[in-house]
Amino acid sequence: xxxxxxxxxxxxxxxxxxxxxxxxxxxxxxxxxxxxxxxxxxxxxxxxxxxxxxxxxxxxxxxxxxxxxxxxxxxxxxxxxxxxxxxxxxxxxxxxxxxxxxxxxxxxxxxxxxxxxxxxxxxxxxxxxxxxxxxxxxxxxxxxxx
Numbered sequence: 656x657x658x659x660x661x662x663x664x665x666x667x668x669x670x671x672x673x674x675x676x677x678x679x680x681x682x683x684x685x686x687x688x689x690x691x692x693x694x695x696x697x698x699x700x701x702x703x704x705x706x707x708x709x710x711x712x713x714x715x716x717x718x719x720x721x722x723x724x725x726x727x728x729x730x731x732x733x734x735x736x737x738x739x740x741x742x743x744x745x746x747x748x749x750x751x752x753x754x755x756x757x758x759x760x761x762x763x764x765x766x767x768x769x770x771x772x773x774x775x776x777x778x779x780x781x782x783x784x785x786x787x788x789x790x791x792x793x794x795x796x797x798x799x800x801x
Contacts, residue, residue: 710799714792721788727752728781735765735774756780 692700731752734745759776766773 707799710795714795714799717788717792717795721784724755724784725781728755728777728784731756732774732777732781735777736771738770738772752777755784759783 691697727748730748733739734741734748739745756776759779763775763779765775
């Protein structure tokens with residue numbers, strides 16, 4: 656008479672959990688035997704995917720334009736604030752950013768502060784373009800469904 660052995664309540668990852676079933680391998684059903692979607696449903700999903708791709712592309716372009724615009728406006732702000740000049744670079748930065756700042760320059764002044772100048776139109780332009788493009792990108796994300 657030996658001791659009673661307890662039933663094994665665990666199994667290792669390489670052990671079979673159901674040893675009474677033989678190992679059966681089945682091949683998957685060929686794709687041509689599976690039922691397909693209706694033609695109208697396939698075309699609607701293709702058109703939807705096409706417009707989603709266009710909206711995603713526009714969304715990416717807006718993000719790229721936002722980054723470039725903010726970098727340009729930030730460079731203008733730093734140059735105007737610290738009265739820096741870099742020759743031709745300063746000219747081109749000021750010239751390229753002037754149309755972006757022009758709507759705000761009519762209503763906001765530049766504030767002199769000690770040896771620096773706070774360029775409020777540039778700060779307002781940065782904030783307005785950031786909020787505007789983020790709102791448009793949010794709406795486009797809702798339209799694209801992602």
